[in-house]
Amino acid sequence: MSIQWIAVIGTSVLAFALKYVGHSVPPKWLAHPRITRINALIPIVLLTALVAINSVTVKTKIVIDHRMAGLAVAITALYFKLPFPVIVLGAAVGSAIAYHFGH
Template sequence: MSAIWIAVLGASFTAFLNKYIGHSVPEKWLNRPSFMRINALVPIVLLSALVGVQTFANKKELVLDQRFAGVLVALVALKFKAPFPVVVISAAITSAAIYNWF
């Protein structure tokens, strides 16, 4: 058995255990107000971290390029309560235009 298959089986077993342990947690622990507040904020934090890394990182260096401009345009569109497709398309057009011009 190769090292890759051992890694795949180990990752699969770890994922199974993680899911099993998650289903085994008593419900009274999950219904605590502090846990529910934290649980509601986790997706927001993860998405913000993903946007930050994808916007400002290029391998191991920090960069300011067309992606930053696209995020700025998206933030402005969100500030003016534009519909989601308008936000995405305006950010994509801005990023593509700056990428092609410079």
């Protein structure tokens, strides 16, 4: 089985299990302040790391390339509070332009 299939099935099973557990366990089990605090920080660190890794790495090397132009457009769009689709599309356009200049 390919990496992709294992990832799709494993993630889907665990995603549902987490959702279902929330609906089924006594609230006090998960309402501990420490759990709530850590849970609020988890998306911040993981999503930021995903930004970094997907912007400037290829496999296990740091590579600065056309993607930086896309990231710069995305940050500018966010600064001006533009909506999510504009951010993603703008980044794609910026990156594509930089790619064509580099090739």
